[in-house]
Amino acid sequence: MNEAGAWTEERVELLKKLWSDGLSASQIAAELGSVTRNAVIGKVHRLGLSGRAKNPAAASTPRTAATPRKAPTRSPSHPMNSQGSQGGMTRGANALAPQYTAEVEAETEQAPAPSEDVVIPFSERVTIMDLREYMCRWPMGDPTTPEFRFCGGRSQTGMPYCSYHARIAYQPAADRRRDRGKVARA
DNA sequence: CCCTGATTCGC
DNA sequence: GCGAATCAGG
Numbered sequence: 085m086n087e088a089g090a091w092t093e094e095r096v097e098l099l100k101k102l103w104s105d106g107l108s109a110s111q112i113a114a115e116l117g118s119v120t121r122n123a124v125i126g127k128v129h130r131l132g133l134s135g136r137a138k139n140p141a142a143a144s145t146p147r148t149a150a151t152p153r154k155a156p157t158r159s160p161s162h163p164m165n166s167q168g169s170q171g172g173m174t175r176g177a178n179a180l181a182p183q184y185t186a187e188v189e190a191e192t193e194q195a196p197a198p199s200e201d202v203v204i205p206f207s208e209r210v211t212i213m214d215l216r217e218y219m220c221r222w223p224m225g226d227p228t229t230p231e232f233r234f235c236g237g238r239s240q241t242g243m244p245y246c247s248y249h250a251r252i253a254y255q256p257a258a259d260r261r262r263d264r265g266k267v268a269r270a
Numbered sequence: 271c272c273c274t275g276a277t278t279c280g281c
Numbered sequence: 282g283c284g285a286a287t288c289a290g291g
């Protein structure tokens with residue numbers, strides 16, 4: 085019945101629901117399945133949404149007016165070879181544990197032992213020397229021991245911690261599951 | 271390094 | 282109308 089790739093009423097409603105629910109475009113796209121995050125965003129804008137939790141009166145990002153958007157004439161012959169270093173799409177939080185429930189929310193505050201090594205399948209533990217700006221700085225073990233390490237996961241910009249630890253550090257009571265096993269599209 | 275939404279433009 | 286490509290910010 086429903087053709088993938090076509091915005092049916094159900095799709096649009098789900099889109100609106102998820103969008104208003106606070107889910108990001110990529111998450112919604114992953115949930116919808118056959119669409120990319122760009123498609124979701126595009127549809128959202130087209131529907132007249134966007135802004136989601138933003139005030140219509142408050143132009144947070146005055147991209148318009150202040151930015152003529154630039155007219156690069158867009159060269160259609162750009163193969164986009166800027167991602168050769170990636171070697172693969174590591175999309176999604178590799179450090180994210182698929183399920184972490186109740187325990188974290190019941191924690192309320194950081195225990196004397198910030199975290200257990202067992203809670204995360206981490207192998208990326210790094211010392212302060214290996215710590216990079218984009219790496220999660222979550223204390224692991226006792227700082228008194230020479231084996232003190234940091235999480236080292238990829239942190240959101242501005243966030244000293246990775247997505248996982250960020251949610252632990254804060255307690256937004258938002259249990260949003262991350263990306264599904266989205267199929268790799270051509 | 272990553273991901274986020276916003277916008278533009280070809281189809 | 283749709284979505285990839287691109288930009289800009291975090």
